[in-house]
Amino acid sequence: MIKTNAAVFWKNTVVNLLFILACNANCEEFKSVGAHADFKLISFTSQSNMVEDGDLVEFKCLYLKNNTDTLLSDSTYLNELFNDTLTYRENNSGALMLIINKLQEGDSCLARFYKGDLILGRLNLKKNKVEAKDTIFAYIKLKHIYKGKEKMAYLLEENAIARYLTYSKNDWKATENGIFYRIVKASNKNKIVNNDVIKLVYKGYFLNNKVFDNYADNNPYFEYVAGTQHQLIKGMEIAIKYMSCGTEAEFIFPSSLAFGPKGSSTGIVPGHKPLLYKVKILENIPL
Numbered sequence: 001m002i003k004t005n006a007a008v009f010w011k012n013t014v015v016n017l018l019f020i021l022a023c024n025a026n027c028e029e030f031k032s033v034g035a036h037a038d039f040k041l042i043s044f045t046s047q048s049n050m051v052e053d054g055d056l057v058e059f060k061c062l063y064l065k066n067n068t069d070t071l072l073s074d075s076t077y078l079n080e081l082f083n084d085t086l087t088y089r090e091n092n093s094g095a096l097m098l099i100i101n102k103l104q105e106g107d108s109c110l111a112r113f114y115k116g117d118l119i120l121g122r123l124n125l126k127k128n129k130v131e132a133k134d135t136i137f138a139y140i141k142l143k144h145i146y147k148g149k150e151k152m153a154y155l156l157e158e159n160a161i162a163r164y165l166t167y168s169k170n171d172w173k174a175t176e177n178g179i180f181y182r183i184v185k186a187s188n189k190n191k192i193v194n195n196d197v198i199k200l201v202y203k204g205y206f207l208n209n210k211v212f213d214n215y216a217d218n219n220p221y222f223e224y225v226a227g228t229q230h231q232l233i234k235g236m237e238i239a240i241k242y243m244s245c246g247t248e249a250e251f252i253f254p255s256s257l258a259f260g261p262k263g264s265s266t267g268i269v270p271g272h273k274p275l276l277y278k279v280k281i282l283e284n285i286p287l
Contacts (some may be wrong), residue, residue: 030110030112031102033095033098033099033102034093034095034098035115036095036113036114036115036117037095037096037098037099037111037112037113037114037117038111038112039099039102039109039110039111039112039140040109040110040111041103041107041108041109042108042109042110043107043108044104044106044107044108045104045105045106045107047104047105047106048104049104049105049145050104050145051088051100051101051103051142051145052088052147053088053089053090054087054088054089054151055087055088055145055146055147055151056085056086056087056088056145056146056147056151056154056155057085057086057087057088057100057142057144057145057146058084058085058142058143058144058145058146058154059084059085059086059100059140059141059142059143060084060140060141060143060176061084061138061139061140061141062138062139063136063137063138064136064137064138065134065135065136065137066134066135066137067135067137085158086100088100088101094117095111095113095117096111096113099111099140100140100142103140103142104142105142105143105144105145106142106143107141107142108139108140108141108142109139109140110137110138110139110140111137111138111139111140112135112136112137112138113135113136113138114134114135114136115132117136150261153261153271153272154272156272157254157255157272157273157274160207160274161180161207161252161254161274163207164207164252164274164276165180165252170182170250172252175238175242177235177238177257178253178254178256178257179235179238179239179251179252179253179254179257180251180252181239181242181249181250181251181252182249182250183242183247183248183249184248184249184250184278185246185247185248185249185280186247187243187244187245187246187247187281188244189244189245189246190244191241191242191243191244192226192240192241192243192244192245192281193226193227193241194226194227195225195226195227196225196226197223197224197225197226198223198224198225198226198240198245198281198282199221199222199223199224199281199282200221200222200223200224200240200279200280200281200282201216201220201221201222201279201280201281201282202215202216202222202236202277202278202279202280203215203216203217203277203278204275204276204277205275205276205277205278206273206275206276207252207274207275207276209276212268212269212275213268221282224240226240226241233253233257233258233259234257234258235251235253235254235257235258235275235277236251236253236277236279238257239251239253239277239279240279240281243279243281244281245281245282246281247280247281248278248279248280248281249278249279249280250276250277250278250279251276251277251279252274252275252276253274253275253276253277254274255271255272255273255274255275258273258274258275259271259273259275260272
């Protein structure tokens with residue numbers, strides 16, 4: 001069973017989102033797209049990376065029903081990297097597709113879907129029934145546009161993670177960063193914070209369970225000051241914050257939080273390779 005646990009993300013995001021929506025719901029700056037939606041840019045980038053027919057679009061989307069204080073927490077079709085994706089088609093007149101056509105990579109917007117737009121049927125709700133008369137308010141951030149070979153690499157990586165989670169006999173939780181994790185041995189001590197000095201034991205695996213990093217076999221531990229950059233892969237820097245002294249855990253990192261599209265400098269880890277790390281914190285000594 002795959003579990004998605006975004007409690008921290010929702011807590012930090014929903015209050016701000018509700019405030020923005022409440023302040024902007026009747027704003028004249030909303031622009032219509034088709035007959036069933038309008039939108040308003042709230043942040044944009046200087047990039048010129050626009051979506052084209054056939055591109056794979058990765059985005060984050062949070063939905064509210066009728067601008068109430070209820071987040072439709074089970075409303076997004078989450079893919080295995082905790083973001084929604086779709087293949088953009090120029091001849092698709094759906095409101096969400098029309099809005100994405102107006103965004104560049106990195107842009108964020110507020111959107112409203114109404115009059116029975118198809119998005120209402122796309123929201124696979126279990127707790128909050130959506131009817132044709134309802135208006136759906138959404139915060140949308142276009143995270144990345146994948147083109148050509150990059151698109152295929154992303155899909156292959158996504159599928160590899162999905163297969164691993166599907167056939168795993170363990171329960172995994174997801175973070176907003178795209179990390180999956182499970183706590184093997186819990187600890188009741190405080191979570192690791194920046195500047196904590198920790199003794200870290202870890203071992204790295206490909207998703208076929210082949211070891212590529214046997215640091216734990218050759219060293220008693222790796223001493224690390226939490227928050228220090230460029231000593232560990234980005235995913236590990238994030239993952240440590242989910243742990244405490246005495247915690248043992250396993251993490252699955254997408255390549256974007258590991259060795260990226262080019263792979264490791266040693267050539268051991270290929271590009272676009274998701275990884276599994278088994279991690280243990282031996283000691284936590286605040287400076």
